[in-house]
Amino acid sequence: MTLKPTGSVTISIDGTDRSAKAPLIPGTLGPDVADIRKLYGDLGIFTFDPGYGGTAACDSKITYIDGDNGILLHRGYPIDQLAEKSSFLEVCHLLLNGELPNAAEKEAFEKGVLRHTMVHEQLRSFYNGFRRDAHPMAVICGVVGALSAFYHDSLDINDPDHRRISAFRLIAKVPTIAAWAYKYSIGQPFVYPRNDLGYAENFLYMMNAVPAEEYKVNPVLAKAMDRILILHADHEQNASTSTVRLAGSTGANPFACIAAGIASLWGPAHGGANEAVLKMLAEIGHKDNIPDFIAKVKDKNSNVRLMGFGHRVYKNYDPRAKIMERTCHEVLTELGIKDDPMLDLAMELERIALSDEYFISKKLYPNVDFYSGIILKAMGIPVSMFTVLFAVARTVGWVSQWKEMVEDPAQRIGRPRQIYTGAPQRDYVPVEKR
Ligand code: ACO
Numbered sequence: 001m002t003l004k005p006t007g008s009v010t011i012s013i014d015g016t017d018r019s020a021k022a023p024l025i026p027g028t029l030g031p032d033v034a035d036i037r038k039l040y041g042d043l044g045i046f047t048f049d050p051g052y053g054g055t056a057a058c059d060s061k062i063t064y065i066d067g068d069n070g071i072l073l074h075r076g077y078p079i080d081q082l083a084e085k086s087s088f089l090e091v092c093h094l095l096l097n098g099e100l101p102n103a104a105e106k107e108a109f110e111k112g113v114l115r116h117t118m119v120h121e122q123l124r125s126f127y128n129g130f131r132r133d134a135h136p137m138a139v140i141c142g143v144v145g146a147l148s149a150f151y152h153d154s155l156d157i158n159d160p161d162h163r164r165i166s167a168f169r170l171i172a173k174v175p176t177i178a179a180w181a182y183k184y185s186i187g188q189p190f191v192y193p194r195n196d197l198g199y200a201e202n203f204l205y206m207m208n209a210v211p212a213e214e215y216k217v218n219p220v221l222a223k224a225m226d227r228i229l230i231l232h233a234d235h236e237q238n239a240s241t242s243t244v245r246l247a248g249s250t251g252a253n254p255f256a257c258i259a260a261g262i263a264s265l266w267g268p269a270h271g272g273a274n275e276a277v278l279k280m281l282a283e284i285g286h287k288d289n290i291p292d293f294i295a296k297v298k299d300k301n302s303n304v305r306l307m308g309f310g311h312r313v314y315k316n317y318d319p320r321a322k323i324m325e326r327t328c329h330e331v332l333t334e335l336g337i338k339d340d341p342m343l344d345l346a347m348e349l350e351r352i353a354l355s356d357e358y359f360i361s362k363k364l365y366p367n368v369d370f371y372s373g374i375i376l377k378a379m380g381i382p383v384s385m386f387t388v389l390f391a392v393a394r395t396v397g398w399v400s401q402w403k404e405m406v407e408d409p410a411q412r413i414g415r416p417r418q419i420y421t422g423a424p425q426r427d428y429v430p431v432e433k434r
Contacts (some may be wrong), residue, residue: 001136002410003025003035004025005023005024005025005035005061005378006024006025006026006032007024007032008021008023008024009021009022010022011036011039013043013045016249018043019043020038020039020042020043022034022035022036022038022039023035025290026179027059027365028064028067029064029066029073030064033056037270037401040297040417041244046417046419048419050244051236051312053260053312056237056429057237057242057245058235058237058405058408060237060401060404061075061098061404062074062075062095062234062235062397062400062401062404063075063095063160063234063235064236065235065236065313065314065334066077067311067313067314067315067316068315068316069316070314070316070318070348070365071315071319072235072319072320074094074095075094075095075098075099076089076093076298077081078099078319079231079319079320080319080322080323081226081228081325082094082230083227083231083320084324085229085413086100086230086394087198087199087226087230088199088200088226088229088230088233088393089106089109089110089198089199090106090377091230091394091396092109092113092171092233093105093106093109093319094335095233095234095400096396096400096403097394097398101211112168112200113171113172113194114172114174114195114202115172116165116168116169116171116173117172117173117175117176117195117202118173118176118192118193118265118281119147119150119173119176120150120151122150123146123147123150123282124144124180124190125142126142126146127139127143127180127181127190130142130426132184132185132187132338133185135384136178136181136182136185136384136385136388137262137266137384137387137388137391138433139181139184139204140174140177140178140181140262140388140391141259141263141266142259143177143180143181144170144174144177144255144259145255145256145259145260146255147169147170148253148255148256151166151169151255152171153165153254154166155253157248157251157253157254157406158406160281163254163406163407165401166253166254166399167254167400167403170254170255170258170346170395170399171396171399172396174258174391174395175193175199175202175203175206176193176206176390177204178203178385178388178389178391178392179191179206179207180206181388182207182208182385182386182388183206183380185384188210189210189211191205191206191209191210191211192206193205193206197217198222198226199226199229200222200223200225200226200229200362201217201219201222201225201226203225203392204217204221204222204225204379207381207385216267218334220330220331220334221331221379224327224331224334224375224379225379227323227327228324228327228372228375228376228393229392229393230319230388230393231320231323231324231368231372231393232368232389232390232393232394233393233394233396233397234394234396234397234400235349235394235397235400236313237401238265238270238312239265239267239269239270239395240261240262240264240265240270240271240398241261241397241398241401242264242393243260243261243264244257244258244260244261244264244398244401244402245264245385245401245402245405245414246260246405246414246419247260247261247303248402248405249405249411249412249413249414250414253401254399256404257398258395258398258402259400261394261398262391264353265387265390265394266387266393268307270314270377271387271390271391271394272387273307273308273367273369274308274369274372274373274376274385274386274387274390275374275384275387276307276308276343276369276388277307277308277346277369277370277371277372277374278373278374278377278383278386279307279383280307280308281294281345281346281349281373281374282308284349286345287345288342290345290348290349291352293349294306294352294353294356294358301302304366306349306359307369307381308366308367308369308370308371308373309353309359309364309365309366309367309370310362310364310365310367311365311367314365314367315363315365316363316365317365317366318365318367318368319433320367320368321365321366321367321368321371323374324368324370324371324372325366325370325371326373327371328343328371328374328375328378331375331379332375332378332430333378334357336380337378339376340378342374342377343374345373346370346374350366350370358359372386373386376389400430404421404423
């Protein structure tokens with residue numbers, strides 16, 4: 001897309017008469033961005049921004065976050081409206097295509113995606129190559145990557161039809177692959193998808209049903225799962241999305257790119273945080289131990305963090321966390337859990353942290369993962385599947401961002417620079433002289 005500057009920033013090297021102008025580009029919302037692409041040519045210098053906290057790596061129309069005010073918009077629609085009124089597949093249409101579908105488009109899109117839920121039968125044998133106690137993230141990373149070895153008819157990234165079909169395939173097949181990773185880990189037979197069920201309902205069905213018995217998914221839990229998927233569907237240029245874009249910028253096929261995104265999501269600083277929150281709550285054990293735990297978090301030498309708190313972009317309450325807390329109460333009520341010690345502990349931990357100067361001064365608030373683990377645990381989802389579930393939801397975000405990038409004629413390979421701090425050039429020394 002052509003970006004139109006509305007001003008410029010002058011960058012000058014102190015003590016010299018050398019300076020250059022960087023065009024200033026406005027977005028629809030958010031701060032202006034200085035375009036430094038010509039800086040090296042003009043001044044012979046690079047910018048340094050490890051962690052990319054101050055760098056826009058692309059222009060995008062998909063998701064907007066105002067971290068100071070706790071706002072998250074998908075294609076302009078606030079996340080709370082989507083979570084309350086929409087459905088996951090409708091949000092998938094919105095993210096992928098830019099608009100909410102009308103009734104006919106919605107039906108066609110849902111049918112189009114859902115008819116791809118089965119995986120090539122040969123793919124089943126991949127599971128046998130894994131140990132039964134393998135982490136399901138390891139399994140889905142491998143099996144999703146393997147999709148590129150099966151769907152040769154949708155690998156041409158320059159063909160819009162191939163892009164559409166591979167997007168549908170990924171959104172439809174990742175839940176099947178994820179549920180099978182779980183079934184494999186507990187030694188139960190794989191349950192084939194049912195396209196007469198809703199997206200979230202089908203996922204819960206494949207996770208929980210067994211061929212020997214009838215299984216009906218609780219509609220309240222299916223609705224809650226659908227909402228959890230919406231809340232995780234996309235989140236701008238986070239680590240895993242940037243990984244997908246970087247892999248995709250080389251022309252790699254979408255299945256390989258999404259496998260790269262899954263690998264990036266796995267870490268505890270990103271998608272692994274919901275798993276880490278439950279481990280943390282189990283370690284704290286009781287409300288009486290909260291002050292000691294908070295003291296450890298505040299101790300610079302302890303390396304202990306309050307998991308599910310803090311965010312690179314949100315310096316306010318993560319809007320998804322509020323919806324997640326509400327959903328948590330709904331799910332526990334539906335399941336007849338009146339007093340959940342884990343939830344009580346989490347709420348007390350949140351209350352204490354939000355009134356503590358350490359967290360206030362650093363603007364650390366609950367993020368989406370603080371309550372999601374408690375809901376998922378109550379729904380009977382094993383802890384090792386939490387990050388997998390995040391990957392199921394985020395697949396549409398990754399695919400939408402990948403598609404937007406591939407369709408941008410200005411797209412180039414991603415290739416950051418560095419400050420080299422190693423040895424200067426030197427001559428090879430033969431081993432006997434070292
Ligand atoms: N607990 C205690 N202190 C924290 C926490 C936390 N959860 N998060 C940040 N801080 C402190 C840091 O120690 C640092 O303090 P300092 O300025 O005295 O050095 C300051 O706040 C800034 O922290 P950074 O690590 O520089 O912030 P960054 O933006 O790099 O990290 C991150 C963001 C990784 C999410 C961090 O807040 C964190 O580790 N949180 C816990 C893990 C978590 O919940 N991750 C999920 C993120 S949401 C998602 O991926 C879906």
